Amino acid sequence: MDKTVKIALAGEGGQGVQSVAMILTEAAAMEGKEILYIPNFGVEQRGGVSIAFVQIGDKKIGAPKFKTGDIVIALSDRAVRRVNMYAGHETIFIYDAGIEGVEDDLPEVAQRVLAIPALETANKELHPRVFNVLIMGALIGATHVVTLEKAKEAIEKKLGYKFEQNPKLREMNFKALERGYEMVAGTGVA
Amino acid sequence: MKVLPKIPKSWNLETKPHKFCPGCGHGLILKALGQVIDELGIQDRVVFGCDIGCSLLSWDFFNVDSVQTHHGRTTPVMVGIKRANPELVVVAYMGDGGGYAIGSQHLVNAATRDDKITVLLVNNTNYAMTGGQMAPTTMPGQKTETTPYGRDVSEAGYPMMGPEMVAAISQDGAYVARGSVARFRKLKEYIKKALENQMAMRGFSFVETLSTCPTNWRTNAEQTWAFLEDEMTKQYPPGELKTPTGKEG
Amino acid sequence: MGEKPIKGEQKAFMTGNEAVAWAALAAGADIMYGYPITPQNEIMQYWTRLAPKYEKKFLQTEDELSAGFTTVGGVLAGRRAFTATAGPGNVLMQEPMSMAEAMRIPTVVVVQQRGGPSTATVIYSQQEVTLTCFGGNGEGLRVVYSTSSHQELFDYTIKAFNTAWKYRFPTFVLADGYQAKMRESLVLYDPQEKGQKMVPTEAFVGKPGTPGEDRAPAHLRNTYNIEEELMDELAKDIKEYEEMTPEITEYEEFNTQDTDVLIVAHGIVFRSVAMAARELAEEGLKVGYFRPITLRPFPRQELQKAAAKAKQILVVESAYGQLLKMVKDNLYGLDVPIKGYLRPGVGITPEEVVADVRTILGEEE
Numbered sequence: 001m002d003k004t005v006k007i008a009l010a011g012e013g014g015q016g017v018q019s020v021a022m023i024l025t026e027a028a029a030m031e032g033k034e035i036l037y038i039p040n041f042g043v044e045q046r047g048g049v050s051i052a053f054v055q056i057g058d059k060k061i062g063a064p065k066f067k068t069g070d071i072v073i074a075l076s077d078r079a080v081r082r083v084n085m086y087a088g089h090e091t092i093f094i095y096d097a098g099i100e101g102v103e104d105d106l107p108e109v110a111q112r113v114l115a116i117p118a119l120e121t122a123n124k125e126l127h128p129r130v131f132n133v134l135i136m137g138a139l140i141g142a143t144h145v146v147t148l149e150k151a152k153e154a155i156e157k158k159l160g161y162k163f164e165q166n167p168k169l170r171e172m173n174f175k176a177l178e179r180g181y182e183m184v185a186g187t188g189v190a
Numbered sequence: 191m192k193v194l195p196k197i198p199k200s201w202n203l204e205t206k207p208h209k210f211c212p213g214c215g216h217g218l219i220l221k222a223l224g225q226v227i228d229e230l231g232i233q234d235r236v237v238f239g240c241d242i243g244c245s246l247l248s249w250d251f252f253n254v255d256s257v258q259t260h261h262g263r264t265t266p267v268m269v270g271i272k273r274a275n276p277e278l279v280v281v282a283y284m285g286d287g288g289g290y291a292i293g294s295q296h297l298v299n300a301a302t303r304d305d306k307i308t309v310l311l312v313n314n315t316n317y318a319m320t321g322g323q324m325a326p327t328t329m330p331g332q333k334t335e336t337t338p339y340g341r342d343v344s345e346a347g348y349p350m351m352g353p354e355m356v357a358a359i360s361q362d363g364a365y366v367a368r369g370s371v372a373r374f375r376k377l378k379e380y381i382k383k384a385l386e387n388q389m390a391m392r393g394f395s396f397v398e399t400l401s402t403c404p405t406n407w408r409t410n411a412e413q414t415w416a417f418l419e420d421e422m423t424k425q426y427p428p429g430e431l432k433t434p435t436g437k438e439g
Numbered sequence: 440m441g442e443k444p445i446k447g448e449q450k451a452f453m454t455g456n457e458a459v460a461w462a463a464l465a466a467g468a469d470i471m472y473g474y475p476i477t478p479q480n481e482i483m484q485y486w487t488r489l490a491p492k493y494e495k496k497f498l499q500t501e502d503e504l505s506a507g508f509t510t511v512g513g514v515l516a517g518r519r520a521f522t523a524t525a526g527p528g529n530v531l532m533q534e535p536m537s538m539a540e541a542m543r544i545p546t547v548v549v550v551q552q553r554g555g556p557s558t559a560t561v562i563y564s565q566q567e568v569t570l571t572c573f574g575g576n577g578e579g580l581r582v583v584y585s586t587s588s589h590q591e592l593f594d595y596t597i598k599a600f601n602t603a604w605k606y607r608f609p610t611f612v613l614a615d616g617y618q619a620k621m622r623e624s625l626v627l628y629d630p631q632e633k634g635q636k637m638v639p640t641e642a643f644v645g646k647p648g649t650p651g652e653d654r655a656p657a658h659l660r661n662t663y664n665i666e667e668e669l670m671d672e673l674a675k676d677i678k679e680y681e682e683m684t685p686e687i688t689e690y691e692e693f694n695t696q697d698t699d700v701l702i703v704a705h706g707i708v709f710r711s712v713a714m715a716a717r718e719l720a721e722e723g724l725k726v727g728y729f730r731p732i733t734l735r736p737f738p739r740q741e742l743q744k745a746a747a748k749a750k751q752i753l754v755v756e757s758a759y760g761q762l763l764k765m766v767k768d769n770l771y772g773l774d775v776p777i778k779g780y781l782r783p784g785v786g787i788t789p790e791e792v793v794a795d796v797r798t799i800l801g802e803e804e
Contacts, residue, residue, distance in 0.1 A: 025452065025622060026452070029452040029624065034623075034624060035452065035622065035623060035624060036621055036622070036623045037621060037622040037623070038617060038620060038621035038622070039620065040562075041477075041478070041561070041562060041616075041620055060588075061623065062710045062711060062713070062714040062789055063707070063710050063711040063714065063786065063787070063788050063789055064617045064621050064707065064710075064786065065617070065786045065788060066788055066790075067788045067790045067791070068790075200651075202651065202656065233649050233650065233651075234647075234648060234649040234650070235645060237515075237644045237645055242662075246660075246662050249658060249659075249660040249662060250656075250658040250660070252656070253649075253650045253651025253652075253656045254650055254651075254656055255643075255644035255645060255646075255650055255656055255657040256644075256656065256657065256658050256659065257515060257643075257644065257657070257659045257660075258659065258660040258661065258662055259508065259511075259538065260508070260534060260535070260538055260661075263504065263505075263508045263534070263535070263538075266500065266504065266505040266507075266508035266509045266512065267508045267509070267511055267512040267515070268512060269498070269500075269505075269509050269512060270472060270498075270508060270509030270510060270511060270512020270513045270515070270516070270520070271512040271513070271515055271516045271644065271645075272512075273470065273472075273496060273498050273509065273512070273513065274469065274470050274496070274512065274513040274516035274517075274518040274520060275516040275517070275518070275642075275645060277645070278516065278644070278645045295501050295502060295504075295505070296501065296504075296505055298501075299500070299501035299505070
C-alpha cells in the first residue's frame with residue numbers, strides 16, 4: 001500500500017459506525033500503519049447521521065478531513081444523502097441494498113456504486129448485532145487496508161470480554177467479518 | 191465598652207495609617223482579623239486575598255502574604271490556593287458587591303462544595319469605591335447614586351440575605367455568622383471561629399460584617415452609628431447562623 | 440511522588456485530548472482545574488482517571504472564570520497547575536489570564552478552538568487566535584503555541600509548563616476540535632528521561648518563615664494609584680517579554696528561497712498547506728510555506744525574511760482573517776501583496792489549497 005486510503009463511513013446513531021472505525025483503526029495501529037480517525041461530533045451527532053472519517057497509510061497523514069474519499073459507505077437513506085458529496089471519480093460508493101428511495105441520491109460521478117445485502121444477510125444468516133462487523137468486512141474487502149487476521153485480533157481486543165461470557169459471539173463476529181469481506185472481494189473492486 | 195488600641199503584630203506598620211476613609215468600618219474588621227491571626231499564631235501560613243472595591247485597599251495592610259484579585263474572584267483564587275496547598279489558611283476578603291453580585295456564583299459553589307476556606311464579606315449597603323451605587327445589600331428605601339429616590343423593591347429588588355443563604359446551602363461542618371463593627375468583641379469571636387473551623391478542616395466558613403460608609407451614606411458620626419445600629423441590624427440581624435455539628439473541643 | 444506515569448518511549452494511538460492529559464502527567468503537573476466544555480471535555484475526563492493513580496488533584500469549578508482563577512491560585516501556591524477550555528469558556532478565561540499576565544503568574548491553558556460565538560459549532564475553528572493572543576484588557580504578554588499534530592500537542596503541553604515557569608508569562612497551547620477529537624499515533628515519553636529538565640516551580644505565597652520578620656511579605660496586586668506607576672510596571676514586563684522573544688519563537692518553513700506563492704498557515708490547517716506546497720513544489724512550481732508555531736510572540740523577523748523573497752503571500756486559515764491580520768501587522772513596510780483563503784469555522788483540505796494557489800499562479804501568468 002503506497003497510498004493513503006481515505007474512508008468515510010456513515011450511518012444512523014446506533015448502527016455502530018464509530019465502533020467499526022475504532023476496531024479498524026486499532027487493527028491498522030497493530031500493523032504499525034499511520035492512521036488518522038476523526039468522528040463527526042457535536043450537535044449533529046445527536047439524532048443525526050454519524051460519520052467516521054478514517055485515513056490509513058504508510059506515511060504521516062495530512063489533513064483530518066478530505067474532499068473525496070476512496071471508499072464511501074452509507075448505511076441508511078439519510079447517510080446516503082449526507083455523504084454522497086464525498087464521492088469523486090475514483091470513489092467506490094457502497095450502500096446497503098435494503099435502503100429504499102435513494103436512487104436519485106446515489107453519486108453519479110463515483111467509479112463504482114455497489115449495493116450490498118449487508119443488513120439482510122446479518123438478519124437472516126447471523127444476527128442483527130453483527131451488522132456493523134459485516135460492514136467492516138466489506139470495507140476491508142474493498143480496500144485491504146488491514147488483513148482479516150489483524151481485524152480479528154482487533155475485534156478480540158475490543159470485544160474479548162464479551163466473548164468470554166459467550167464464546168458463540170466470537171464465532172458470529174468472525175463469520176460476519178468474512179461474509180462482508182466476500183461480498184465485496186468477489187465483485188472485483190479491489 | 192472601650193477597645194484598647196492594641197496594634198496587631200501581623201499588621202504592616204509601613205502602610206499605617208491605613209487608606210480607608212474616616213469613619214469607615216474596614217479598619218475595625220481588619221483589626222479584628224489581625225488580632226485573630228496573632229492569637230492563632232498563623233501569620234506564617236495565612237494567605238490573605240482581597241477583592242476589588244474598597245477591600246482592595248487592604249492589599250498591603252498586613253505582614254502576611256496577600257493577593258489582590260479581580261472583582262468577585264477572590265473566592266476562586268483562594269479555593270485554588272487551598273486545594274493546591276491545604277496547609278495554608280486562606281482568607282477571602284470582599285465587599286457585598288464582590289461576594290453577592292459579580293462573584294455570587296463562586297460564593298454559592300464554594301459553600302456548597304464545602305471548600306475549607308474563610309470568606310469575610312463586608313456589608314456596607316453600597317458600592318463604595320465606585321461612588322455609592324446600589325449594592326445587593328442596599329436597604330429598601332435607601333438612597334444611593336443609582337436609586338436616587340430610594341431603593342424601590344418592586345423595581346430594584348430586595349436586599350440579599352447572604353449569611354442566611356450560605357447557612358441554607360452549606361454543609362454540617364460549616365460556620366456562618368453575621369457580625370457588626372459596632373460589636374467588636376463578638377465580631378472578633380466570629381472571625382476566630384471561622385478561621386478555627388478552616389484550620390480544623392471542618393468545612394466552609396463565612397462571616398458577613400455590617401459596616402459603615404459615612405462617605406457615601408453622607409452621614410455624620412451620630413447618623414452613621416444610628417443607621418448601622420438602628421436600621422441595618424433590623425434588616426440584617428447579627429449572630430451566629432450556623433455552627434459546625436460534631437465540634438471538636 | 441508515586442510511580443512515573445510513562446517509562447521509556449511508548450507508541451500510542453489516541454485522541455488529542457488524551458495526549459494532553461498524558462503530557463500534563465509527564466510534565467509533572469500537580470493539579471488541574473476545569474469546567475466542562477466541548478471539545479476539551481476529555482482532557483478532564485482522562486486527567487480524572489489518571490490523576491489519583493499518581494497523587495494528582497482535580498477540581499471541577501462552577502465556570503471558566505473560576506477554572507482560571509483557581510488555576511491562578513494553584514500556581515500561587517507553587518504548584519504546576521493548568522486548565523483547559525474552548526470557545527465561550529476561552530472568553531471567560533481571558534479575565535483570569537489577564538490577572539496572570541499582569542502579575543506574571545505562570546499558568547498553563549490548553550485551548551481546543553470551536554466555532555463561535557457561544558454554542559455556534561462545538562466542532563472546530565481557528566477563530567480563537569485573536570482572543571488567545573490578545574484577549575483581556577492588557578497587552579497580550581503571553582505565549583501561544585499553535586500545534587498541528589498529536590505529537591506536538593504532547594510535546595508543547597510539556598514545553599508550555601517550562602516556558603511559563605521560566606519566563607513567568609501565561610502560556611497557552613492552542614489547538615482545535617479536530618485535534619482534540621481525532622485519533623492518530625504519537626510517541627509518549629517522560630521528558631526527564633530524555634534529558635529535558637522540568638523548570639522547578641516556586642510558591643508565590645506561603646513560603647517558609649514569618650512575613651515581616653524572616654522575610655518580606657508577598658503583596659501581589661494589580662491596583663496602581665497613578666498612570667505612571669502602571670506604565671512603569673508594564674514597561675518592565677514588556678522589556679522582559681521582548682528579551683524573551685528571540686529565545687522562544689518557533690516556526691517552520693519550506694521552499695522559501697524565491698517563491699511565487701508563500702503560503703502562511705498555523706495549526707491543523709498547516710498540515711493541508713504543507714501537503715499542498717510539497718505537491719506543487721514537486722511539479723516544479725515555486726511554492727513554499729511559512730508556519731508560525733508561536734503565534735505570540737510572533738516570529739516576525741523570520742517571516743519578514745521569507746516574505747522578502749516572495750512574489751505573493753497567501754494566508755490560509757479557518758477564520759476570517761485573524762492570522763491574516765497578524766501577518767499584515769508583522770510584514771508592515773514590505774510591499775509583497777497578501778491574499779487570504781479564509782474559511783471561518785470549517786476545515787481546509789489540501790485540494791482546496793492547491794486549487795487556490797493554482798488560481799493565483801494562473802492570474803499572474
